[in-house]
Amino acid sequence: MAVLQIWKDGHCTPLSFEAPAPLWELLERAGAYARRPCGGRGLCGKCAVTVTGAVSRRNAAETAAGTRLACQAEILGDAQVFLPAPAQEQIQTDTGKIPLGRPMEGRIGAAVDIGTTTVVLRRYDLTTGQLLGQAAMVDPQIATAADVMGRIDVAVHGKLDALSAQIREAVTALLLQAGGPADTAVITGNTTMLYLLTGRDPSPLAKAPFEADTLFDTLWEGAYLPPCLHAFVGADITCAVLDSGMCERAETALLCDLGTNGELALWKDGTLFVTSTAAGPAFEGAGISCGCSSIAGAIDRVWVEDGALRIHTIGEQPPVGLCGSGLIDAVAALLQTERLDETGALEDGDVVLAPGVCLQQKDIRAVQLAKAAIAAGIAVLLETSHTDCAEIGTFYLAGGFGSRMDASNGARIGLFPGELTDKICVLGNGALAGAARMLLDRESVSSARDIASRSRHVTLSGSRSFQEHYMEQLLFPEP
Numbered sequence: 212m213a214v215l216q217i218w219k220d221g222h223c224t225p226l227s228f229e230a231p232a233p234l235w236e237l238l239e240r241a242g243a244y245a246r247r248p249c250g251g252r253g254l255c256g257k258c259a260v261t262v263t264g265a266v267s268r269r270n271a272a273e274t275a276a277g278t279r280l281a282c283q284a285e286i287l288g289d290a291q292v293f294l295p296a297p298a299q300e301q302i303q304t305d306t307g308k309i310p311l312g313r314p315m316e317g318r319i320g321a322a323v324d325i326g327t328t329t330v331v332l333r334r335y336d337l338t339t340g341q342l343l344g345q346a347a348m349v350d351p352q353i354a355t356a357a358d359v360m361g362r363i364d365v366a367v368h369g370k371l372d373a374l375s376a377q378i379r380e381a382v383t384a385l386l387l388q389a390g391g392p393a394d395t396a397v398i399t400g401n402t403t404m405l406y407l408l409t410g411r412d413p414s415p416l417a418k419a420p421f422e423a424d425t426l427f428d429t430l431w432e433g434a435y436l437p438p439c440l441h442a443f444v445g446a447d448i449t450c451a452v453l454d455s456g457m458c459e460r461a462e463t464a465l466l467c468d469l470g471t472n473g474e475l476a477l478w479k480d481g482t483l484f485v486t487s488t489a490a491g492p493a494f495e496g497a498g499i500s501c502g503c504s505s506i507a508g509a510i511d512r513v514w515v516e517d518g519a520l521r522i523h524t525i526g527e528q529p530p531v532g533l534c535g536s537g538l539i540d541a542v543a544a545l546l547q548t549e550r551l552d553e554t555g556a557l558e559d560g561d562v563v564l565a566p567g568v569c570l571q572q573k574d575i576r577a578v579q580l581a582k583a584a585i586a587a588g589i590a591v592l593l594e595t596s597h598t599d600c601a602e603i604g605t606f607y608l609a610g611g612f613g614s615r616m617d618a619s620n621g622a623r624i625g626l627f628p629g630e631l632t633d634k635i636c637v638l639g640n641g642a643l644a645g646a647a648r649m650l651l652d653r654e655s656v657s658s659a660r661d662i663a664s665r666s667r668h669v670t671l672s673g674s675r676s677f678q679e680h681y682m683e684q685l686l687f688p689e690p
């Protein structure tokens with residue numbers, strides 16, 4: 212028996228089957244896909260997917276579409292399929308948010324954010340600025356390696372072309388899902404993702420002195436790739452900073468994108484101090500014993516009521532795991548009820564949050580490592596820029612996790628200084644919004660270049676100050 216891993220909405224469902232089998236049949240059997248507008252004749256492109264592993268060669272319809280089609284591909288053995296999903300909620304939320312200026316050339320344009328875990332695309336009418344469609348999918352490279360360093364390692368060992376093809380296919384599949392092709396695009400992402408997209412050898416990113424041999428700000432196959440700020444502070448941060456508008460104001464401000472790689476930017480007196488710190492995947496629900504991404508049934512809220520822990524799940528579904536925001540809440544609740552001390556020791560062993568979902572001592576340790584990395588990074592940026600925390604006027608939180616997190620609990624566990632809680636401004640996917648701004652107004656490209664020219668990278672590795680703050684921040688703060 213072969214196994215097909217079906218990735219959808221950040222969740223993976225394995226399906227055992229007798230190979231070979233048509234992909235469409237397998238997806239139907241798993242109840243994973245329902246749309247087949249052209250009746251499965253390979254004409255509409257609406258079943259565009261990304262497939263890795265043992266799969267048939269592209270047929271004529273797939274070659275014409277420029278992507279794999281679920282109605283055409285055949286699975287020959289163990290494989291992974293990544294299903295895009297239209298992100299309708301966000302379309303409604305974001306419609307009209309980006310002002311139309313002097314757009315890039317063409318009638319239809321796409322803004323794309325290639326994240327390490329998720330790829331998101333918006334398709335715009337460049338004559339009106341109207342958002343035409345949006346789609347998202349798990350980054351298919353995740354089947355090869357979960358984090359940036361793992362992917363660099365795989366790429367330098369002969370798989371660069373394969374990783375590059377996967378991400379290009381994913382973008383094509385998302386375009387079709389969002390309504391069709393585009394004349395032009397702005398594609399953002401962290402530095403490694405842009406290296407892999409463009410098929411560039413990423414080995415300079417993996418060895419001392421860890422410097423990129425390009426920071427992009429270039430055209431590539433009809434798409435504009437905005438400037439990265441450093442090997443580990445990517446164009447996604449340039450775009451998020453652009454979207455926040457923080458560099459256009461005199462106010463001192465801090466921006467934090469909480470992901471596997473925590474990226475930080477502090478704006479003060481005309482200089483943008485930037486750095487990145489390896490937080491690990493805990494806040495994305497990975498590497499935690501019952502962790503999961505923000506899927507239906509994920510415990511996303513935990514609080515104390517009458518001395519007992521209460522939970523909420525996404526979509527009010529039966530609990531299936533604990534996602535990042537629930538994890539932070541749970542740790543804060545355990546500190547509140549004194550079942551967890553400031554050293555991170557659980558007083559009474561594992562904590563059962565729901566049937567089959569528990570929090571173990573090793574999970575608490577993972578949270579301590581992650582939050583210490585972010586908090587120490589913030590401390591070093593404040594120190595380097597000679598900034599007192601009280602001077603920060605706005606604290607921007609970028610990324611999906613930042614929008615879902617309960618800020619007071621983030622401060623309670625020591626992820627960032629408590630005095631920043633009242634200054635939080637949630638950006639959401641600032642990277643994608645920044646890319647869309649450039650697409651809809653070319654003036655924003657100049658702003659992005661200005662941001663890059665004003666940035667100053669602060670190195671944390673080998674920094675004694677970072678090490679000292681990191682050790683201190685491993686403890687949870689006193690109440």
Ligand code: FES
Pocket residue numbers: 246247248249250251252253254255256257258259280281282283
């Ligand atoms: S269903 Fe139309 S191309 Fe596959």
